[in-house]
Amino acid sequence: MRTARCTSYGPPGGIEIAETDDLTPGPGEVLVEVHAAAVNYPDVLVAADRYQISAPLPFTPGSEFAGVVAARGAGVSGPPEGTAVAGAVFTGAFAEQVVAPVAALRPIPDGLDMVHAAAFHVTYQTAYHALVTVGGATAGEWAAVLGAAGGVGSAAVDVATRLGVRVVAAASSKERLDVALGLGAERGIDYTKEELKVRVRELTGGGGAHLVIDPVGGDHAEAAFRALCRGGRFVTVGYADGRIPRIPLNLVLLKNATVRGFEARMMREEAPEAVAAAQRALAAMVRDGMRPLVSRVHPLSEVASALTAVAERRTTGKVVLDMTRT
Ligand SMILES: NC(=O)c1ccc[n+]([C@@H]2O[C@H](COP(=O)([O-])OP(=O)(O)OC[C@H]3O[C@@H](n4cnc5c(N)ncnc54)[C@H](OP(=O)(O)O)[C@@H]3O)[C@@H](O)[C@H]2O)c1
Known part of the structure; x- marks a missing residue:
């Protein structure tokens, strides 16, 4: 072979x-x-x-x-x-x-x-668990998705939109933002040109995002964290940037925020019910035309x-x- x-x-x-x-x-x-x-x-x-x-x-x-x-x-x-x-x-x-x-x-x-x-499987399961199992996303909330045209990012935009979650997409060019907007993101931010914290707050009406999904890391992570609303949730998923971010804990305290990680490898052993629930939800979305x-x-x-x-x-x-x- x-x-x-x-x-x-x-x-x-x-x-x-x-x-x-x-x-x-x-x-x-x-x-x-x-x-x-x-x-x-x-x-x-x-x-x-x-x-x-x-x-x-x-x-x-x-x-x-x-x-x-x-x-x-x-x-x-x-x-x-x-x-x-x-x-x-x-x-x-x-x-x-x-x-x-x-x-x-x-x-x-x-x-x-x-x-x-x-x-x-990998990107959609990751996106679903980051949004729902770990991120607790609910319809009507704002989620900021970094790397929104990438594998995990595009899946997160797709799934979030289908759950009624409003998405601010962040990516490195207009072409990449167009991909995310095509998947249902309401707003886009080019984080190579615009200030992520300021723009997320503006585009969400001033309050900030309820949830950040971050498969990128690097400098964008702290900027996105600072764009959370009080009580917001930040889900760290990966470090495509190559640099693992270090977010000061006083920011977490001041915002009453939650930082959660998601790692797919152990899910089947550690949380079989959550895996089964994600598979059912995603299969229903595929039946509705999601690809x-x-x-x-x-x-x-x-x-x-x-x-x-x-x-x-x-x-x-x-x-x-x-x-x-x-
Ligand atoms: N936790 C888990 O269980 C899990 C599961 C799957 C993947 N991951 C991790 O999630 C991350 C993203 O995976 P993916 O499949 O979405 O990757 P991908 O398709 O390559 O997308 C990554 C995105 O990150 C952005 N990026 C920023 N800086 C970059 C750099 N220096 N090099 C490459 N990309 C960069 C790019 O978007 P812009 O150019 O628009 O910034 C790119 O679209 C990886 O670190 C992966 O290991 C974790």
């Missing part, structure tokens, strides 16, 4: 394509013939060995995939071969085959094709340039590798 291969840590431009033996599922595992795999920002970090966990070399990058069950390991009673599934692993998805624990697989919501199914914003689809042979574009902040929404294309 064809697979992407990281043989050294570094920028994604160094990822190669290799031919390897077909995979065999072990006990409790399922072999999936991958049809599509989505690029997530952490894939860039894992390739550079800058993620929280290291992947031992050599490895196949890629975490999020959609495909068809091709074989089951010992002790696995379902899903049957031929079933369309989506799933997430730490590494291994940027290949024609992936082996995953059966617990890492889930059915594809009705209405999603393989490309959109691959692009759906992840897929801006680029590449064949596997272009994996290096696809990840480089994400690393260099040149993409909007999701980038997907289509294994059925050559």
Whole structure:
């Protein structure tokens, strides 16, 4: 089978394509013939060995995939071969085959094709939990979403809008703001040109945002925190900027604010009811026509340039590798 291969840590431009033996599922595992795999920002970090966990070399990058069950390991009673599934692993998805624990697989919501199914889970689950499970968003509130044209950001704008939450989108150019406005954001702020704190307050009628969703970090985090209303909630989701922000605790005190983190990896073990509730809510939104914003689809042979574009902040929404294309 064809697979992407990281043989050294570094920028994604160094990822190669290799031919390897077909995979065999072990006990409790399922072999999936991958049809599509989505690029997530952490894939860039894992390739550079800058993620929280290291992947031992050599490895196949890629975490999020959609495909068809091709074989089951010992002790696995379902899903049957031929079933369309989506799933997430730490590494291994940027290949024609992936082996995953059966617990890492889930059915594809009705209405999603393989490309959109691959692009759906990580960002939409993250967005939903950041907004609802952790952020406590309710209809009529204002949410400021940073990096609003990116994977998590665009999903957060999409889900928030569908929940009746009013969105102020923040991004680094007019073109990127247009993407967020197209997904339902009411207002946009170019945080490379405008002062985030001042503009969020102005655009929300003076009171400030009830909620901030921050997948970016860096200097924007404190500016966004200062734009919260009294009693507001700040949800830290990621640090695409590369710098982890340090917000003075006296600001938290003075605003009676809440700072919460969201981390997807442990959700299934720690909060299975919340995961099930999110899946039900998101499946209903898909039935109503919600689709992840897929801006680029590449064949596997272009994996290096696809990840480089994400690393260099040149993409909007999701980038997907289509294994059925050559
Ligand atoms: N906590 C969790 O469970 C969880 C789950 C998924 C992802 N994440 C994290 O969330 C973050 C965003 O992920 P994503 O999939 O949304 O990534 P993405 O699609 O690449 O979007 C990130 C956005 O951040 C902004 N940005 C600002 N400075 C940047 C820089 N120096 N390099 C790249 N982007 C920069 C960009 O928007 P502008 O150019 O408009 O500023 C970009 O659209 C990552 O740190 C990821 O690890 C966390």
